[in-house]
Amino acid sequence: SQTIHQWPATLVQPVGSPLSLECTVEGTSNPNLYWYRQAAGRGLQLLFYSVGIGQISSEVPQNLSASRPQDRQFILSSKKLLLSDSGFYLCAWSGGRGGISNQPQHFGDGTRLSIL
Amino acid sequence: AQKITQTQPGMFVQEKEAVTLDCTYDTSDPSYGLFWYKQPSSGEMIFLIYQGSYDQQNATEGRYSLNFQKARKSANLVISASQLGDSAMYFCAMRAASTDSWGKLQFGAGTQVVVTP
Numbered sequence: 475s476q477t478i479h480q481w482p483a484t485l486v487q488p489v490g491s492p493l494s495l496e497c498t499v500e501g502t503s504n505p506n507l508y509w510y511r512q513a514a515g516r517g518l519q520l521l522f523y524s525v526g527i528g529q530i531s532s533e534v535p536q537n538l539s540a541s542r543p544q545d546r547q548f549i550l551s552s553k554k555l556l557l558s559d560s561g562f563y564l565c566a567w568s569g570g571r572g573g574i575s576n577q578p579q580h581f582g583d584g585t586r587l588s589i590l
Numbered sequence: 591a592q593k594i595t596q597t598q599p600g601m602f603v604q605e606k607e608a609v610t611l612d613c614t615y616d617t618s619d620p621s622y623g624l625f626w627y628k629q630p631s632s633g634e635m636i637f638l639i640y641q642g643s644y645d646q647q648n649a650t651e652g653r654y655s656l657n658f659q660k661a662r663k664s665a666n667l668v669i670s671a672s673q674l675g676d677s678a679m680y681f682c683a684m685r686a687a688s689t690d691s692w693g694k695l696q697f698g699a700g701t702q703v704v705v706t707p
Contacts, residue, residue, distance in 0.1 A: 518697045523693075562633060564633075577693070579637070581635035582634075583633065584633040586633070
């Protein structure tokens with residue numbers, strides 16, 4: 475069966491420090507991968523998605539970047555964190571290509587990022 | 591552009607009662623899919639149920655059912671026989687063919703459900 479792992483679960487970082495959050499998927503190949511951010515008590519905002527190795531699409535201009543160095547690995551990074559980068563970050567994967575797919579996105583357990 | 595609206599920020603429901611969570615959507619695409627997710631306080635997002643725009647019948651998954659009214663562009667989630675473990679935030683999401691061929695979802699703001707004994 476497919477599983478998604480995301481770490482760390484919690485992270486406290488000072489303003490101006492770098493960031494690297496990692497997400498890996500097991501049990502499937504060539505997944506679509508997604509990074510979301512969720513502010514406290516709010517909905518999910520899609521940050522990046524990837525349909526293949528090295529292919530990254532950004533949904534919102536911001537202080538963050540994403541990379542996909544391997545088929546089932548998705549990394550969220552920042553060179554210098556801002557206070558506004560605080561939030562709950564979720565990685566997700568889905569299968570399916572083209573048209574409307576009934577396949578849901580499956581989420582990792584998330585990372586709670588606090589910027590001090 | 592696609593839009594998902596959940597007008598109920600929070601709801602209380604008594605254990606064993608049914609609860610309906612509202613979701614309306616806006617899209618010009620004839621082909622789309624609607625999803626409901628549950629997010630407990632621990633934070634993980636749990637997929638509950640899916641409804642396709644061309645599905646003839648309302649989707650059901652155990653205690654979850656979807657009241658899909660295509661003409662009104664609504665896809666309300668019904669949870670029957672509520673349990674204390676159903677206390678969570680619930681999100682409605684949509685995927686439309688023209689802009690989301692790669693599986694992107696548009697999420698609503700969510701509804702917080704609290705089940706009381």
